[in-house]
Amino acid sequence: MLLGxxxxxxxxxxxxxxxxxxxxVARMWIYHRWYDDLLFILPLICLFRITRSPQYSLWxxxxxxxxxxxxxxxxxxxxxxxTVSSNLLLGVQISGWLATLLFLGLIAWRSKPESDxxxxxxxxx
Numbered sequence: 001m002l003l004g005x006x007x008x009x010x011x012x013x014x015x016x017x018x019x020x021x022x023x024x025v026a027r028m029w030i031y032h033r034w035y036d037d038l039l040f041i042l043p044l045i046c047l048f049r050i051t052r053s054p055q056y057s058l059w060x061x062x063x064x065x066x067x068x069x070x071x072x073x074x075x076x077x078x079x080x081x082x083t084v085s086s087n088l089l090l091g092v093q094i095s096g097w098l099a100t101l102l103f104l105g106l107i108a109w110r111s112k113p114e115s116d117x118x119x120x121x122x123x124x125x
Contacts, residue, residue, distance in 0.1 A: 010108040020046035021104045024097055031123070040071050041102075043100050049108065060107065067103055070096040 005024050007018055020043035027039045050056050050064035075092045 006105075006108075008113075013108045013111050014046075014049075016042075016046040017047050017104050017108050021090060021108070024101045024104075028094075028097060037075060040097075043104070044068060044071055044075075046102070046104065056107075063103060067096070067100045073102060082107055 003022060007022070010018065021043040023039040026034060032039075047068040051061045051068065056064070074090040074096065
């Protein structure tokens with residue numbers, strides 16, 4: 001329910017930011033098997049788009065690049081964390097998920113509404 005409220009509140013944000021955050025929440029919400037890490041393709045696409053988009057600051061682009069590498073590194077061999085019993089590696093992976101979710105939330109919070117062609121948005125032009 002909270003995700004739905006957040007999406008409604010930030011409905012003006014780039015669709016990929018919303019999809020990326022939704023994929024992370026979906027992956028963390030209920031129990032999934034290791035192959036469900038494929039959900040992280042959506043946040044990876046979103047982070048890649050942020051690094052290539054001119055509307056974001058250098059800090060946002062660099063942070064998106066670091067988070068992209070962080071998520072991508074754990075997707076190279078997603079099943080390894082389930083065969084190696086290392087709580088440290090699992091903690092690093094999950095903290096990457098949370099850091100990405102917080103970053104996408106920050107991006108959504110900082111973004112300005114796009115012009116929808118209404119009279120109110122045209123008055124500011």
